[in-house]
Amino acid sequence: MPDSPDTHLPLKPVVFEILVALAREAGHGYGILKSVREHSEGRVRLETGPMYRHLRRLLRDGLVAEVDPPSGEDSDDTRRRYYAVTGLGRQVLAAEGERLAAAVDRARALRIISG
Structure with missing residues (x-):
């Protein structure tokens, strides 16, 4: 039986952000760190060691x-590894997005947050 996306939920916020970064485009370690910092507006803290543990x-x-490496990238550095989200990863990311959206809807219905 194929792996169900729900078996991977809930995602830790940092793992969600790593997958979001890689859903935008394939990336290497430093690029992932930079993307998470920029797109989370600094709300998600990601350090090098934990990031590589999450990637593993x-x-x-x-x-x-x-x-x-994407075309146009310098592939001379053989130590640099590039990563991309798989089909299952996209399914998990979508399922987590739906889970989070439902949580926001519940919070709005209870007037915990506005919107």
Whole structure:
């Protein structure tokens, strides 16, 4: 039986942001760090060591895959690894987005947040 996206939920906020960064485009470690910092407006703190631990787990679980460098990227540095979200990773990201949206809807219905 194929892996169900729901078996990976809920995602930690930092893992959600890593997947969001990689859903935009394939990236390497520093690029992922930079993207998470920029797009979360500094709300999600991600350090190098934990990021690579999360990436190893995401690779193991089949949510991301190692890919060739994008065209135009300098591929001379053989240490640099590029990652992209897999089909399962996109399904998990969508399921988590729906889960979070439902939580926001409940909070609005209870007037915990406005909107």
